[in-house]
Amino acid sequence: MPRLPRLLASVAALLIAPASALAAPPTNVEVFPNVRHEVGGVSELDRSVFFAAHTTPVSPDWNGEEDKLDYFAKKLRGHFGRDTGQISGTLNRAKQDPKRPGYADPKHIEALAKQDATSYRKMSKTRQRYLSGSDMIIGAQLHPFWPGDKATRHTNWKLSTTDTADEPFGTATGEFMGLYFRNFHKPKGHRPPPAWIEVVNEPLYELSSHGDVDPDQVFHFHNVVADQIRKYYPGVPVGGYTMAFDLFDHDDFGRWDKRFKSFIDITGDNMDFYSVHFYDFPGISRGKVRLRRGSNLEASFDLIDHYSTLKLGQPKPYLISEYGSQVHDWYHQPWSPYRDWLCVKAFNTMVMQFMERPDLVLKALAFTPPKAEWGRNSETVPYYWRLLRRANEGDGNTANDQEGPWVFSEQIKFWELWSDVRGTKVLIHSDQPDVQTQAYLSSRNLFVALNNLSDDDTQRVRLNLKHAAPPESVSLKLLYLKGETPQLDEESLDAIPDRVVLPPNATAILHIRLPERVEPEHTASESKTFADVYLQPIQGKKAITFNIDGVELGEQGTATLRLGIGRDHGNELTPTRIKVNGKSVRVPKQFRGDDTQADRKRFFGLLEVPVPYSVLQENNKVQLAFPETNGHVSSAALRVVTHSAPLE
Known part of the structure; x- marks a missing residue:
């Protein structure tokens, strides 16, 4: 069957791409349906x-939207994930325990639970079944769970602030949660039962970033x-600290030291x-763009994983x-499809980065509650993150x-695209x-996902499908911004297109x-091995040495040296030279995304440096240098993908 060039024309009809973008060389993407890709065994x-x-x-x-609930859960195969309200x-x-000020009354908790069970049993069996089939996160909100802070809304008492050897600070909070x-x-x-329990939601944002509570007290x-919690309700994983907006590289990684490291x-x-x-x-701040997605998110993950490996022996899930x-610059405005687009494009990019680590990600929740009327700002300004809206919103008449x-x-x-x-x-x-990529195979069905990280450039992707017969059919979903509105196009094709055109984002x-x-x-088996040291200061023209030992190798494969780099603007962002086991390797200049x-x-971002597989040993010595003194190499790791057979 002939391959189709017409997709370029069909997308070009939807979008006028910059001439420079269309003149750029295409991106080559190779897919190997005959090679299972395992990451940490998953x-x-x-x-x-x-x-x-x-x-x-x-x-x-x-309530009253069961048709939409069914569409989300059944048609789109969407899932549910978190409850902090109940x-x-x-x-x-x-009620407060009359004999123990600052503690909830256990008998009243039992009575409230019986009332809740009665209400729960009256819910539709379908909704109960959806909940029973969900791996749910349950977490506490800061108020009124932080001891001594705010009184309970209906019964007007505060959790105990006692802090002794027998009753350390937080005992009353933990007892209530356990009960x-x-x-x-x-x-x-x-x-x-929940699948996971979070101790408290985003505590440092209010207590430390905008308050004077020492983060160590929170920890x-x-x-x-x-x-x-484990005393009263053992067996369910408990974690924290539900980090919000922490920028590890601030104060030359002082923020990292005082918060996540601590x-x-x-x-x-x-x-x-x-x-x-x-x-x-x-x-934010009238037009400034500060993105997590791309190399910054990779550097953040690797910094946490590297230190966890050094401190605890392995990364934690x-x-x-x-x-x-x-969406700061769009606060205090009525709903708009463009504001939704800002969320959707982040969902797509970040989820593909999370999918790169299926062995470590327990669950990832796109933040989009349904109606969220509890967060409404005014009659004309709703909560900014919502899966549902009123049909009249966006019609130009804010009065209705x-x-x-x-x-x-x-x-x-987002869910319609990935359904x-x-x-x-x-x-x-x-x-x-x-150009981010993911590929999955289910019997005769091969799914290839492509995402354009660039905010400005159109990417042309040339897809090369290896070791597979010509397909019976091909369908394409393309989600992009058309004007000010997210557009999801679906097209049936006769064959794999010569080029897939990806507009920005x-x-x-x-x-x-x-x-x-x-x-x-x-099989392609992926592993990541971290160096013996992390967060190394950069001194101009002086070599930084990392020993990355215990790398498991096979006969063939690929390897990437991952370097987290945090530097002030105006300094070189990439090393002038890198050697692996004495062999010089080419230093790329491009990072993912921005x-x-x-x-x-x-x-603060992560540089991914291809390393010839033949250069690697079980124990490896990496040396690199920058031209000027400033900043740190925050992490260093070898990502190795060992192939059970040569790729052809």
């Missing part, structure tokens, strides 16, 4: 991990609360996972209980914005860092239907 795509929304199926937001509402209603889970989350007739609080030092093995939130800032975009039926916002397009993707992760490679998913079932016959991070206070 190769199967778990949709409940990567395609979940920040909501629960029993949320009141879905436990917080319960504490706000709980809540023991009474509210039972196998029969009650809400199902010791985590230990106490976790111990109390959290690891204090909580150590007492946390079962790290709970983190990641957000892009696509517009992640619960990404919120991710998306903060709270009228009309509820409909999906543009953010539903069919499933199967076994197979090997795929892009020669352009700004666009995501494409090809569903390639093969003529017969394919079983991967080879290469300069000009609107951040300084640059």
